[in-house]
Amino acid sequence: MLKKIRYQRKALLLLPIALLVLAGFSLQGYIITGTMKATDGTVLRLSYRYGEKRFIDSVRILNNTFKFKGSLPEAVVCTLSNSANQQIRIFVAENRLISVNGNVERLVQATVSNGREDSLYHEFKALSTAVFEKFAPQMSRAAKRDTSSNIYKAYMYSRDSLLQAFVMKNSRSTAAALAIIDFYVNNPDRRKAEAAYQLLSPAGKSTIYARNVKMFIDAEKMISPGHNAPEFSLKDANGKIVKLSDYRGKYVFLDFWASWCVPCRKENPLLVTLHQQYGKEQLHFVSVSMDSNKSQWLAAVSKDGLTWTQLDDPESINGQVADAYGIKAVPFNCIIGPDGRIIAVNLRGENLRSFVDNLFKPH
Secondary structure, eight states, X not given: OHHHHHHHHHHHHHXXXXXXXXXXXXXXXXXXXXXXXXXXXXXXXXXXEXXXXXXXXXXXXXXXXXXXXXXXXXXXXXXXEETTSOOEEEEEEOSSEEEEEEEGGGGGGOEEESOHHHHHHHHHHHHHHHHHHHHGGGOOHHHHHOTTSHHHHHHHHHHHHHHHHHHHHTTTSHHHHHHHIIIIITTTOHHHHHHHHTTXXXXXXXXXXXXXXXXXXXXXXXXSXXXXXXXXXXXXXXXXXXXXXXXXXXXXXXXXXXXXXXXHHHHHHHHHHHHHHHTTTTEEEEEEEOOSOHHHHHHHHHHHTOOSEEEEOTTGGGSHHHHHTTOSSSOEEEEEOTTSBEEEESOOHHHHHHHHHHHTOOO
């Protein structure tokens, strides 16, 4: 009995030491290492975005091995890319030892081991794919577009149920917030995003990705008639900084678009017509492109005859302006009054023409 008590005391004394060792190891940050088939000297890049900052590190592969070492503020989505940036592998990194193995020419197929959040996230992706494949044979293209069809409703119910169960089971995780982003932010549905967000634990809500979900939810309330349009500053094609506040005292049509956005390009002829009619004095046009490729952006501007102020956010929908306006898809627009308050949101086609005509109709 005495021996047992001494053993328990010893175990209790050793427990804090073990916890300190574990905490120390966690604080040391991450090590991402592995075997990567490649020519000696091939550069491997690791990058991630945290808030408004982008972090990039690079190492050279020697003897088919590599190692990154550093510290992360929390679990983050990272991109591993080769020298030419032609092959990438996206995974969730965290402060622990993570192994990545594969071929530098086929990074997308590289295996990631010992990443807890990465494993959780890919478990969700696999479950999501399984749900889609279950319904895919029954869903024609027409059914996918027809949101009133029974098969579409059944698919969406299964999809939503999967997300809800995953978030409830993993409410503290970064992976749960990433799952919400996949389903309801990238394919915008603020109502469902808010319901899923509420299932996260306080720890889950503290992750940067959960905070992004909350920002997306709140943006709809802020980007509505009567609210002040968020201030921003971006560069035009010549590198000049343009601020939204430069237009205070004037009516502004603020349009978010991209060269690759088909509905945006189809709307541009109407915008050209409205600009010709009202753009000299009454309504000042400002377009913000979500293009990450500058040459494609400028080619589209020229081809579509967009002669008004053209700005570009190279961070696209991950940028500060898109975050402030809650934009996860384009086209998106708003009309801002002389006092800086939004007076209309997302008007297109004849609805836009009618609103502008009435706004400047002689009284």
